[in-house]
Amino acid sequence: MSCLPRRISWRNLLVAVCIVILIIALFSLSSWKGKIGSEFDFPQNRKHPVEPATQEADQSEGNGIVEGNPDSEEKLVYDPSTWPSANYDVHVFYYAWYGNPTHDRQWFHWNHRYLSHWDKQTDLRHPKGRHKPPDDVGANFYPQLGAYSSKDPEVLDRHMYEIRKARIGVVAVSWYPPSTADDEGEPPDRLIPAILDAADKYDVKVCFHMEPFANRNAETIRDAIMHIINKYGDHNAFYRKKRGEKQLPFFYMYDSYTVKDNEWMKLLSRLESLTVRDTQYDGIFVGLAVESQHPEQIYNAGFDGVYTYFASDTFVFGSKPSNWRKISSFCKTRDMMFIPSVGPGYIDTEVRPWNSQNTKSRENGAYYKKNFKMALMTLPDIISITSFNEWHEGTQIEAAVPHARGYGTEKYMDYGGVGQASMYMELTRTLIESWSKTKYT
Template structure:
C-alpha cells in the first residue's frame, strides 16, 4: 500500500472470488479482504473488486455476491465508490471474462426491466465489462453495463488491448454513455507458465513500453486508467519495486533503472492525467 501511494495510485482492484472459492492456482481471496481494507485505509488507498469468473457465475449469483460485498465491506472507509452523472455515489466492479455470460443474462441483472435487476436497489453499482473482441461491444450495451475495460497488458493481443483501437473505442463509449477504462502495463512475459506464448512477450524497453501505453490512454481520452498489474509476476506485468535476482522463471529486468522506476513512471503520468483532466491532486 505504501508503494501504491508512492505511485499516486488511488484505487486497488482486488481479484475476488466468493467465500471459499478460488482459481486453480491460488487460495481463497475473501478471507484477506478485511486486512486489505484496513491497510489500504492507513495509506489513503481505496479498494474495488475485480470479480472473477467463478464456477456457477450467473445473474442470480452475481446479485447475491455483490450484495455480500456491499453488506460486508461497503461501510468501510476504504471501500471505493464513484460519483455518476446522475448524482449517485456507487461502488464500481470490474467483471473479468464478462463475455462468458450472454447479453440476455446480464440484462436480467443490469437493466432496470430485468427479472433479477440490481438497479435502484441498495446494491446497485457501476459494472465494468471486459472488452476483448470488437463484437463484444454490442453485447456490452445490450447487457446493460456501465463501462468497458481492456485488461490485457499486451498491445495487439486482442482488439480491446490494441492501443491503436482506443480512440474508436472511446468514441463508441461516448455514444453509448459508457466509461472507457483502458488497461496499461509495463511489459508482458508469461513463458514460464505458457512456454508456447513467446509471441505475446512485450519487452519493457527501459520503461518506454509503459509510457507508450500511458500516453495512448491519455490521448484516447480515458475516463479511468487501470494498470495491469501491480504484482502479477507470473505474467511479467508487475510494477512493484524489484531488484535483480537469480530465478528459474523469466522476468523482464528493471535495469539499468532503480527498483522503484515503474512506480516513478506511474506517479509522473498520474500527475499528467490530473493536469489534463483538471483533477485535484490526491491528498497526502
Template structure:
C-alpha cells in the first residue's frame, strides 16, 4: 500500500509539472499587451484589463404615461469658432459613427420622445402573447437596456449636442453619419428633426468634426424623390464648413450619403438615379456624390453594382445576424468591391441588445464582454484594409449599440446593463485607441 501511494504521488507530481510547463509555453506565445482570454490576442487599454462580471438581464415593465409640464427652449443656430484642440486627439475622417437626433424630453419638447418607445410585438401571434406590450415610462423606465450618463436627454438641448461632440472628438472619430428624414417626416416613434441639422453642423464644426447623411427609408422613398432630397440637402447644407466631402480618385470633393434599407427599392429604380444613362441621373451634375448602399444578403452585392451605387456598408452590430454583418464575409466582400471599383465600409459595434423594445429577441443579443466584442470587430475590419470604417453606433440606445457614456442604474422595476467594472467612457477610450491604430496602418497600406 505504501509503495502504491508513493507511485501515485510521483505520477501526480509529473502530471502537475507537465501542465505547468504547458501553461508557461502558452503564456509565452500570447502578446504581452493582450488580456488573458481575449479573442485574437486583443487586449483593452492597460487600465481597463479586468475580469468579466456577470450582468443581470433587466426586466421591462410597461407603464402608463406620466404627466410633465413642458418648458420649451429653442436652439439658436450659430457657427461657433472651433475650440482649441490641446489634449484632444486629431479627428480621423476615415472613421464614421452613426448618430441619432430623435430623442426628446419634457423640458425641450413638451414630452418624452423615443425614450418612451413602445414594446414591439412579435410577428407570430402565439409568441407575441407571451410578452408584455405598452410603452416605457421615463425617466426611470426608458426604452433601452442601458442608461445614458446624460439621462433621458433631448437632442434639441444645446448642452447635450456639445457634450456629444466632446465625446465623439475624444474618441478620435471624424465624421457623424446623421440619421435623416426629409422635412415634416419622421420614424414611427419620433417627430420631424430636419430643423436640428444646422445646430448639429454648427456644433460639429466647433469640435473639428464633419457630418454626412444617413438617409432613412422614409415613406414612399424612390429614385425621383430621393433625387429631390439630395438636391435639398446639398443646397441647404452643402456650404457649411462641417459638411463632409469625400475626395475621389480624380481629386474631386463630393458629398457622401449612406442609404439605409436600400435593398427595398429595385435596382432598376436606383439605376435611374445612379447610372450615368438613367433618366433621373444625378451623375455629372452639381449634386453628384458617393452613394453607399446597405448590404444584408450576399446577393445584394450584385444588385448594388447594377444599381450604380458607389459602395456598400453593413450597418448591423450583430456578428452573424446578416451575411453583411458577419465578420467572416468581410474579406470576400472587400475583394468583390475592389474588383468592381466599389467602396467597402464594414460596420463595427460594441455589442447588441434590444430586449427593452423587442422583449422576445434574445437570440440576437451579443454580450459586450467588457469591450472585447468591440475590439474583435475592429480587428476584423482592419484586417481587410478598408478606406472607411463605420461604427454602429454613437447613440442608438434602443438596440444597445451605443458607445456613448452609460452609467449603472437600478430601481424597483429593473436593473439596467452597464459598463462595469469599467468607466462610463470605456467605449470612447477603446475607439480612440483603435482610431490611432487605424491611422497608423492606413499610412502603411498607402506606401
C-alpha cells in the first residue's frame, strides 16, 4: 500500500511538467509572431484597397490606396467578343509621371511644389514649398487608387482596363526623350514598354504626346521621332492611322509654337534634307493652336493637323469652343485634321495658387457634356480628351474619392461622393457612344 501513492505522485508530476512545457511553448510562439509583425513589418496587401475609415493609420507607409466604390474590388476581365468596340478616333492624354516610395524610393509629382507667380507682390500672398503625400498631394481632387506609382503594374493594368471600358481607343502618352523629364518626375521613356504591354492586353493603342524638351530643333526632334519608331514601332499597341494610302505613326507636338517654323519645315517639308516625309520616319504630326495665328503657322510649317489641348474654355483662343468652327473650317479647306480637346473642368490652385481665374467648375458633368457637344458640331476627325490623369490641373476623368488632406479639416473636392467615383469614366463612355451613333449612321 505504501508504494502505490508514490507511483501515482510521479505520474501526476510528469503530466504537470508536460503541461507547463506546452504552455511555455505556446507563449513563446505568440511572442515570436508579434516580434515578426513589429520588427520586420510585412508590407500590406495593396491588391485590395482598404476602406477610407482605416486609411489614415496606413498612409504614412504606403501609397494611400483608398476604396472608393465596389468597382475597385471588381475582377478585371476583358472579353473582346462581348465588349463593344473601342473608338480609335477618341484619344485621351495620359501622364505616367507619378511615383511613390513603395515603387520609386521617393515621391514624384504627388509632392509637386507650389509654382511662383512672375509678379513678386502677387507671389508673396500665396503658399510656398511642396506638398507632403500621401494625404497632401498637389491636386484639388484625390485619386481612388491613392498616391500611386506609374510603375506599378497593377495601376497600369487598372488604367488601361478603365480606359477600354469607357470605349476610348488611344492613349496619348506624355513623353520626353530618354534620360530627360520634366522638373518633377523621372524620364518617362523607360515606362513605355510596360504601358504598351498593358494597353495591348485591352486592345488600346498608344501614341506619343511629345513634350517641350530642352533644345528642340529639327535635328533633336528628328532624333526623338527615330527613337520612338525604331524602339516601339513594331509593338502591336503602337498606334498608326491611315493618311492617304499609308498607315502612319501619330504624334501630338505640345507647345509646337515655341519651335521656329523654319525648324519644323526642315522636318515636314519634302524638299528639305532632314525631312521625314516619305521615309520610314514619316508620320501624322499635329501642332498645338493656342493663339489665333497658330493654325496658319501650323499649316505653313507642314503639320498634318491642329489640336487645342487646354480644358479651360476661356483660357486661350484655341481652348474656346466658340472658335472651334473657325479653326475646323480653316483645317478642312487645307486637308488638315482638326482635333478639338474637351475636358471635364479645370482647377490647378494646388500647384498654381494664384490662378483661380481660370478655374472651370465641372457642374456635375454639364461642362464636359457641353464642350463635347461643341466639339461634335465641328465634325472633327478625332476628339481628344484632356485628360485621363493630369491631376495637377484638375482635368482628370480617372476615378476620384472623398478624402481628408491630413491637416486641419480641409478635404479634397470629389465627384459627388463615394458612389460617384467613376462618374466621369462612365460619362465619357456615354458621350463616345452618342458620337459613334451620329458618326456612323
